[in-house]
Amino acid sequence: MDKPAISSTSSDAILLQACRNGNAGAWSHLLNRYERLVYSIPLNYGLAAEDAADIAQIVFTALLESLDALADDSNLGGWLATVTRRHTWRMLKRRRLQATDTLDSEALEIVAPKQSSQLERWEVVEWLNKGLIRLNERCQALITALYFEEDEPSYSEIAQRLRMAEGSIGPTRARCLQKLKELLTEQ
Amino acid sequence: MSTENAPTFEELLDWVENRLPSQTVQRVEQQVATADASLTNEVKWLQAFGKLRKQIKLQQPPQAVRTALMERFVQARHVRKEPGFFRRLWAVLNFDSALQPAASGVRTGESGHTRQLIYAADVVDIALNIQSNRPDQQVDIMGQILANDQAFAPGDFSIQLLQAGNEVDLTLADDGGEFLFTDLKPGRYQFVLSTEQFDVQLPELEIPRE
Numbered sequence: 001m002d003k004p005a006i007s008s009t010s011s012d013a014i015l016l017q018a019c020r021n022g023n024a025g026a027w028s029h030l031l032n033r034y035e036r037l038v039y040s041i042p043l044n045y046g047l048a049a050e051d052a053a054d055i056a057q058i059v060f061t062a063l064l065e066s067l068d069a070l071a072d073d074s075n076l077g078g079w080l081a082t083v084t085r086r087h088t089w090r091m092l093k094r095r096r097l098q099a100t101d102t103l104d105s106e107a108l109e110i111v112a113p114k115q116s117s118q119l120e121r122w123e124v125v126e127w128l129n130k131g132l133i134r135l136n137e138r139c140q141a142l143i144t145a146l147y148f149e150e151d152e153p154s155y156s157e158i159a160q161r162l163r164m165a166e167g168s169i170g171p172t173r174a175r176c177l178q179k180l181k182e183l184l185t186e187q
Numbered sequence: 188m189s190t191e192n193a194p195t196f197e198e199l200l201d202w203v204e205n206r207l208p209s210q211t212v213q214r215v216e217q218q219v220a221t222a223d224a225s226l227t228n229e230v231k232w233l234q235a236f237g238k239l240r241k242q243i244k245l246q247q248p249p250q251a252v253r254t255a256l257m258e259r260f261v262q263a264r265h266v267r268k269e270p271g272f273f274r275r276l277w278a279v280l281n282f283d284s285a286l287q288p289a290a291s292g293v294r295t296g297e298s299g300h301t302r303q304l305i306y307a308a309d310v311v312d313i314a315l316n317i318q319s320n321r322p323d324q325q326v327d328i329m330g331q332i333l334a335n336d337q338a339f340a341p342g343d344f345s346i347q348l349l350q351a352g353n354e355v356d357l358t359l360a361d362d363g364g365e366f367l368f369t370d371l372k373p374g375r376y377q378f379v380l381s382t383e384q385f386d387v388q389l390p391e392l393e394i395p396r397e
Binding site (some may be wrong): 019027031036038039040053058060075078079083085087089090093095104107108116121125126147148150170171173175178185 | 195196197200203204231234235236238240242243244245246247248249251252253255256257259260261263264274275343344345346347349352353354357359362379381382383386390
């Protein structure tokens with residue numbers, strides 16, 4: 001039987017198996033899918049970019065070490081978020097930092113009606129990422145640039161970066177956000 | 188309001204984000220003011236998303252992280268692995284007081300039971316004392332981490348308690364390596380202890396119903 005072709009839309013199970021077989025492309029797809037999640041959790045607890053980068057390296061190295069032990073049906077995003085959380089907590093202690101303040105629970109209830117209103121930051125990051133990775137790559141790039149980048153790039157900067165016509169950004173963002181809303185509200 | 192007269196999703200989004208051309212603002216505001224439940228909910232969602240996204244950071248790591256992780260993959264899967272950056276260790280149960288004969292010194296309080304387990308991994312030993320003396324069948328687990336390696340201190344550890352892979356609790360060891368989980372219900376638990384250099388996973392522990 002032929003092995004399934006590996007692409008950015010392959011399931012986690014297929015990518016994991018391909019990684020076990022030494023497929024670097026599959027590893028790259030997994031990083032595309034989850035590096036934002038793993039890097040962002042520590043940032044949302046007030047850790048600096050350097051610490052978040054260190055934690056990302058630790059967590060993905062732990063994934064490499066666990067490839068053979070992880071079941072194909074394991075919730076990889078949840079596993080990564082869980083590992084990231086404990087390393088974030090440990091780093092917070094080391095840096096003598098407190099976890100940052102709580103999220104707007106009213107906004108959370110409206111945006112995530114099927115989730116508990118007591119979600120912690122890392123759970124919100126995981127939930128958001130789960131929705132984002134189901135968008136096509138252009139939508140992912142556009143939504144994260146428009147809504148989650150700290151320096152809030154202009155339409156003109158985003159158009160250059162994503163090689164889009166500036167006039168198309170408004171309508172495209174609306175379509176992407178509408179799709180993201182559907183995905184998030186069903187999670 | 189009929190769907191023919193309703194603003195488009197893009198118009199609503201532009202209105203919420205103050206991007207609407209001035210000639211369109213009044214119309215959309217009027218439509219929102221007389222909106223049905225579906226449109227009202229749409230507006231509320233967009234406004235809530237606008238608030239929430241300002242509180243959340245969602246960013247890609249620097250390219251250097253990706254480069255390092257790609258190299259690490261090649262090392263891990265294709266080349267004999269050099270020890271070093273990060274390791275995942277599995278601890279082995281060396282002692283369980285529940286399996287010992289009664290005469291060998293199992294501690295029992297007047298009001299309940301204490302079960303002691305000792306695990307060993309490459310660089311660390313972990314002792315767990317499970318105190319189960321409560322009518323509600325919940326237990327407290329006091330742990331201590333004993334380092335076999337001078338390179339790190341027991342206080343460097345975080346300890347994460349999981350059930351079926353989902354976090355139940357998370358704590359940090361104090362400078363003496365001690366930690367505590369309280370009010371645990373019967374069930375199967377996994378413990379993962381972490382430092383910057385390694386994760387140590389304990390075998391699954393079952394807290395039975397009495």
